Each structure stands twice: as C-alpha cells, then as structure tokens.
Amino acid sequence: MTTRRDCLKFSMAAALATLLPQGRLLAADDAPLLTRPIPSSGEQLPLIGLGSSATFSQVARGEDASALRDVLQALVAGGGSVFDTAPAYGASEEVAGALARELGITDRLFWATKVNVAGRGEDAKADPAKAREQIEASLKHLGKERLDLVQVHNLADVPTHLGVLRELKAQGRVRYVGVTSTSKPAYSRLIDTMRNEEIDFIGVDYAVDNRDVEETILPLAQERKIGVLVYLPFGRTRLWSRIGERSLPEWAAEFDAHSWAQFMLKYVAAHPAVTCITPATSKARNMTDNLGAARGRLPDAEQRARMAAYIDALPAAG
Template structure:
C-alpha cells in the first residue's frame, strides 16, 4: 500500500515532500484560504479543516503531545474546522486539552457529535445518557458554546436531535445536524433533510464515491443545509489506487500539485460542499491538505477529466 508519505514524495507538482516542509509552507502562503458560507447563518468558514478519526485517533491514544503541532498548524495555516466525536477514542479529549494549552480554543470551529443509541435502525437513545455525553464534550473543550453538534450515524434522530434543538435554543450550540457515511442509510438521511431544520449534514464523498451527488448534495443546496465531507481519500483507497503514479501535468490548471490536493479539490469543486475534514496526525500532511483550499478549483469539464483519469486506473483491492 502506498502511504501518504510515499504519495507526497512521488508527487510531481512543485516537488513537495515531507523532507521539504518549507516548500509546503511557501506554497500554502501564495494565496488565501477559500471560505464558504454556512447557509443558515451567513458565517464563512474555511473550506478545508481537520478530522480526528483514523490516524489522529490512534495517535491521540498513544502520543497526545504529537497532536499539538497538528492543531497549531490548523489555525496558523488558515484552517478552523475541527471535526471529532466521542466515539473517536481519545481524539475529542486530547484535542480539547491541546487547544486550551495552545491558547487557540477560540480560533477553532469545533464540530463534534452525539450518539448513545445502539446499532440498528430501531435503536433508541437514553436522553439522560445523550445529555451526559454532550456535557462531557463541553467540559473537554472548556467552552460555554460549541459551534456544531451533529447526531452521529443517524442514531435515534428524534430523541438526540430534539436535545440538540433545545441546546441551540439555549444558545449553547450554534449549529445542529446529522451525519451518515452509510449508503443504505441515505434514504433516511434524505427524509430527515426534507423534514428537519438542519444547519449541517456530514457525509462521505470522494472522486470515486459520488453517490451523494445524485440527491443529497442538490437537496442540501435547495434546503440551505451546510455540508461537511468525510473520507475524501476513501480512507486509504485512493492512495492505493494511484500508487506511484505522478499527478497529471494538467492538474496545474486548478493549482493541484499533489494527489492530496487533487482529491480534495475535486470534492471542494462541488458548490454544495461547505468544508472537507480529512483526518491526519502529521502537520506536513495537514499543510498539504489545507493548500487544496487555496487557488483555483476545477470547473465542470476538469471534474469530468479527473473522474475519467481515476476510473481508468485499476480499483484498489
């Protein structure tokens, strides 16, 4: 499997690599981070943020101090959105402590989740447990207000979204929403989008995983719902698919110098997407990700060319 480290070293573009962090920073400084409007409020947030599942979660459980540099880099390089969840191991707790230690808590757009329901469409959440989980998130961040809390994996939405609505009315939570990264659950997600006053949804979307383009993203645009994108690299699937290939020369037309930027710019070029939050535990990877939120984005014809290029490659096994 080709790792992110290998992929960066093999990228053509501007010769970026983890051995040349200065080059990464120089490219990142060339233009400002793009922002998009949260439809329900008009607030603008950076289009690239940071997720905390996968390697971030693993590192949080093993070497929490290593993540201070990642979170510092997030805000110093123009990012703000940090997506986490109580179910991501030590991620929420470690990140909350880190941003307070660094004095940057107020510069982070904190997006967390709630779900105490068991598995299955009929699983129910105990309201007291849900409230306790939410209060734990407040204590971990050390703030009176959390920017966004979403119902994780559509867990007992009537109960848990109801609690979030109360917290929003009390101005303890600024935005509410629901998440799903399961295609079989998309019909339920669509129904909720049509019937609930959501500020955000969180979904999986990647250049080789475009199911949400059919109904979910257009509906989000129609209903004025912000969209956070998860798994823009297909977790590790896209890295495996491109292998040791070079980024095509024509990617420079939309300022993509690495595969990470290529994949992220595709996602960001959909106008319904508000922000994408790829997870990483390396500051250099984060700088590369954030650079995808600068410069030009692919147009419709370039998007088609990107899709065709990836589809011609053998699928990861």
C-alpha cells in the same frame, strides 16, 4: 514524481508555521484559504478543515501526542479552523481539547462534534438524559461553554437526539445542529431527514471515486440550505492504494493542484454544495498539504469530469 510524501514549494510556503512565545501562531504564507458560507447563517468557513477519526484517533490513544499538537498548530497557522470529532473517536476529543488549550487556540477553532447514545441498530433508542450528559462531557473535553456544531452521529434515533440538540441550541449551548451518515444503505433515511427536519448541517462521505451523493444529497442540501461537511475524501486509504506511485498528471496544474492530496480534495471542494472537507491526519506536513487544496483555482465542470474519468480508469484497490 509528485507524491503525498513530497513537499513541493507550493505546499511548503503554507507549511512553515511556528509557535511564538505568547502562543500566537504565525504562517509563512498569509494567502487566505477559500471559504464557503454556512447556508443557514452566512458565516464563512475555510474549505479545508481537520477530522479526528483514523490516524488522529490512533495517535490520540498513545502516550505521546506531540504530533497532534503539530497538526493542530499547522491547521490554524495555515488559516484553517474546522475541527471535526466525536465521542466515538476514542481520546480524540479530550486530547484535542487539551492541546488546543496548551496552544492557546481554543477560541480560534470551529468545534464540530457528534452525539449518539442510542447504541447499535437502526431502531435503537436514545435516553435524552444520557444524550445531554454526553454533550456536557464534550463541552468539558473541549474547554468550551458553547459548541459550534453538534450532529447526530450515524442517524442514530434522530427524533430524540435532535430534540435534545434543539433545546441546547435554544439555550445558546450549541450554535448549529445536524446529522451524519457515511453508509450508502442509510442514504434514504438521510434524505428523509434533510427533507423533513430543520437542520444546519449534514456530514457525509464524498470522494472523487465515491460520487453517489452528487445525485440527490448534494442538490438537496443546496435546495434546503443545509451546510455539508465532507468525510473520507481519500476513501480512508482506498484512493492512495489506487494511485500508488503514479505521478500527478501535468494538467492538474491547470487548477493549482500540486499534490495528489490537493487533486482529490479540489475535486470535492469544487462542488458548490460543499461547505468544508475534514480529512483526518496525524502529520503536520499532510495537514499543510491538505490546506493547499483551498488555495488557488478550483476545477471547473469539464476538469472535474476529466479528474473522475482518470481515477475511474485506475485499477480498483485490492
């Protein structure tokens, strides 16, 4: 049986990473990860990154962050670079910044964070000065003079926040700007923003059993040349609950998926609009397994349809 807990040889080849005395990272498998270009610039990003909500955030609140140090080490050792965080994720931003400095990998990461000082509610307004303060705090936490990407979290007061981000981009403090939403009721506002604002990225939820973004959002991102960061590719724990203890189908080997995590991530990665997927984890072995989804073949259209049908036929998570 192939489960998330198994470490098959395909994942282990990429997993073995050690921190050398000089802080240099060495991976056992030097096969490069598949990459995608940021549409607005052409800069290449590895298809799999790391998010810091959920379990990463929970561990960051504790006193022992050694597990997160191992996760960041595994990310970079395996060829990844994108780290997605937010001030709303508790201590994640600050802890990750400190650990990256300790490991000597700060400049090897693509730091993506968010801004939201508007509070709750669609009509809540943001104070531009407080937005700048929050971004300055992120710069301090991450030990950077310039952030790679800052997005307006949950479409909060987009005009105000995006105005601040554009000022900072013009000043060279932020390289890319965007907006995020993982709420289906807000998709119409996300679509309006994509159509009417000049942005480099969106962040959105997408999974093999959560495919609504395939209808309008992903095609529009391609049309408007907007990069896509994918959140919740496992539906938090929803997909794991649906899969249970089932064995991975033998036909998953046709597109080099050797674990359920790779199966789910490869479905998402195969969509050409996707720039990078950022599943959160607090375990280095899971980080390495996830990175395996950006190696080898990706499923074609027929295989993706089979993957979706397979998952759809499973009982819904209780």
